Amino acid sequence: MNKKLAILFLGATLLVGAAPVGAQGNQPDKSQADFSQKILVEEWKAPASGSTEEKIWSYLNAQGESLNIAGEAQDQLRITKKLVDPKTGTQHYRLQQYIKGIPVYGAEQTVHLDAKGDISSYLGSIVTNNTESLESLPKLSSADAISIANADAEKKIGKLGEPQKTPTATLYYYPLDGVTHLVYFTEVNVLEPKPLRTHYFIDATSGDVVQKYDLLEEVAATGTGVLGDSKTFEATFASGAYTLKDATRGNGIHTFSANNSSSLPGTVVKSTTTNFTDRAAVDAHAYASKVYDYYFNKFGRNSLDGNGFLIKSTVHYGYNYSNAFWNGVQIVYGDGNSTTYYPFSADLDVVGHELTHGLTEFTANLNYYGESGAINESISDIFGNNIQKKNWLLGDDLHRQGKAIRSLQNPTLYNQPDHYSNRYTGSSDNGGVHINSGINNKVFYLLSEGGTHYNVNVNAIGREAAAAIFYHALVYYLTPTSNFSALRAAAIQSAKDLYGANSFQVASVTSAYQAVGVN
Numbered sequence: 353m354n355k356k357l358a359i360l361f362l363g364a365t366l367l368v369g370a371a372p373v374g375a376q377g378n379q380p381d382k383s384q385a386d387f388s389q390k391i392l393v394e395e396w397k398a399p400a401s402g403s404t405e406e407k408i409w410s411y412l413n414a415q416g417e418s419l420n421i422a423g424e425a426q427d428q429l430r431i432t433k434k435l436v437d438p439k440t441g442t443q444h445y446r447l448q449q450y451i452k453g454i455p456v457y458g459a460e461q462t463v464h465l466d467a468k469g470d471i472s473s474y475l476g477s478i479v480t481n482n483t484e485s486l487e488s489l490p491k492l493s494s495a496d497a498i499s500i501a502n503a504d505a506e507k508k509i510g511k512l513g514e515p516q517k518t519p520t521a522t523l524y525y526y527p528l529d530g531v532t533h534l535v536y537f538t539e540v541n542v543l544e545p546k547p548l549r550t551h552y553f554i555d556a557t558s559g560d561v562v563q564k565y566d567l568l569e570e571v572a573a574t575g576t577g578v579l580g581d582s583k584t585f586e587a588t589f590a591s592g593a594y595t596l597k598d599a600t601r602g603n604g605i606h607t608f609s610a611n612n613s614s615s616l617p618g619t620v621v622k623s624t625t626t627n628f629t630d631r632a633a634v635d636a637h638a639y640a641s642k643v644y645d646y647y648f649n650k651f652g653r654n655s656l657d658g659n660g661f662l663i664k665s666t667v668h669y670g671y672n673y674s675n676a677f678w679n680g681v682q683i684v685y686g687d688g689n690s691t692t693y694y695p696f697s698a699d700l701d702v703v704g705h706e707l708t709h710g711l712t713e714f715t716a717n718l719n720y721y722g723e724s725g726a727i728n729e730s731i732s733d734i735f736g737n738n739i740q741k742k743n744w745l746l747g748d749d750l751h752r753q754g755k756a757i758r759s760l761q762n763p764t765l766y767n768q769p770d771h772y773s774n775r776y777t778g779s780s781d782n783g784g785v786h787i788n789s790g791i792n793n794k795v796f797y798l799l800s801e802g803g804t805h806y807n808v809n810v811n812a813i814g815r816e817a818a819a820a821i822f823y824h825a826l827v828y829y830l831t832p833t834s835n836f837s838a839l840r841a842a843a844i845q846s847a848k849d850l851y852g853a854n855s856f857q858v859a860s861v862t863s864a865y866q867a868v869g870v871n
């Protein structure tokens with residue numbers, strides 16, 4: 353005896369594939385499509401003989417009208433996939449509804465058999481309204497439909513860049529507001545001028561856009577940083593979750609978590625709402641966008657390579673890992689520890705420091721050893737500090753006890769030389785990359801603020817002019833093996849390029865290097 357255990361009619365309409373209602377800015381332009389769902393939990397004894405497919409057809413025909421099947425099931429439904437779960441021996445079939453040989457969008461079903469071969473359940477949707485009278489010959493070609501979708505997307509975001517997937521347009525019936533439309537289904541999927549992935553349903557007779565919805569949506573998100581400060585930043589809504597992916601800058605800024613492991617990049621940071629609660633991730637993400645904006649706004653530079661380089665950051669690297677680094681591919685931040693350091697993304701000048709290592713690699717590519725390595729470090733300190741512009745310290749927001757990592761104003765406070773004659777010449781720290789950076793850090797400070805150092809007077813040119821000179825030197829003059837003497841020449845030449853050979857800026861750069869003993 354066939355005993356039906358439960359029949360649930362889910363009359364609520366379901367928008368297939370779209371973001372949930374309430375997803376910011378992601379509602380469809382029109383009504384939702386009509387896909388009433390039926391879920392049947394069964395103990396339907398299949399006839400002992402015959403193939404599994406035959407059992408399925410017998411079952412579907414036996415259910416007939418209760419499933420919205422008028423006539424023979426085989427005339428309307430086609431089996432599209434069969435899966436057998438090797439663990440349970442259960443069998444799972446997927447079917448698709450067709451009308452006049454054309455698939456009905458979203459009208460799919462699954463039928464399931466238990467290990468004994470009896471039907472155990474049915475899920476899915478079958479569309480019924482006036483199928484006989486439906487038009488089955490499109491007036492438009494698939495190319496027409498693709499053009500209409502592209503034109504509509506262009507109206508929204510401007511001239512479209514290269515499609516990320518070769519566009520196709522497939523004929524479907526699409527039930528909406530009680531009418532079953534003959535449509536082309538197509539997708540617009542581009543990164544330029546901004547990321548967009550939109551599904552379009554184009555009426556195959558009139559060319560009207562019957563329905564469209566975004567699968568990817570840029571949103572303004574919020575979060576609290578490590579130090580308790582609230583901030584806003586860009587995130588992306590996709591596949592039902594908000595992710596720390598800023599698609600508005602270059603080829604993107606993506607933030608991951610290593611979840612205290614050492615595998616990179618880890619998993620992209622997600623949230624069910626537009627508010628993100630992973631504080632280290634919030635800081636890494638928001639500060640990476642600040643660094644991007646600094647280089648873009650000050651120097652017209654599109655990311656680290658000048659060509660939109662996708663900035664990836666990973667937080668929660670390792671366990672109590674008290675450092676941060678650029679690994680040639682991305683930035684990595686440890687969580688610090690409970691006594692000395694906060695998570696390393698907490699400090700904008702540290703984030704600026706690390707990302708600037710990436711920029712240096714794409715430009716002068718200063719070798720990370722000896723004097724060239726110290727210049728590499730100093731460039732990262734200068735820009736890290738200047739992006740934050742809070743004081744002359746590096747890493748002060750990182751420290752739980754009010755200390756810092758380095759001082760550009762007074763390098764000796766943190767055991768760095770402030771004069772070339774005091775430089776470290778040993779082999780530790782890659783020949784003193786984090787030690788001798790103090791010499792050029794002092795040059796940056798003297799140029800910015802002015803002062804007398806070892807009896808040499810330097811007139812201030814301001815932070816911005818000093819940073820512009822070092823940016824110009826880095827991008828145009830320095831080479832992988834530049835030493836301090838080459839740096840002096842590059843900085844003077846850069847000041848001439850930017851401010852003129854007889855400018856006071858050139859005079860200040862010259863006296864600043866004299867003040868730290870570099871000639």
Ligand code: L5W
Nearest residue numbers: 675676702705747757786
């Ligand atoms: C911040 C503290 C030290 C900067 N990297 C560094 O070369 C630091 C890593 C994280 O100097």
Ligand code: ZN
Nearest residue numbers: 705709729732
């Ligand atoms: Zn560094």
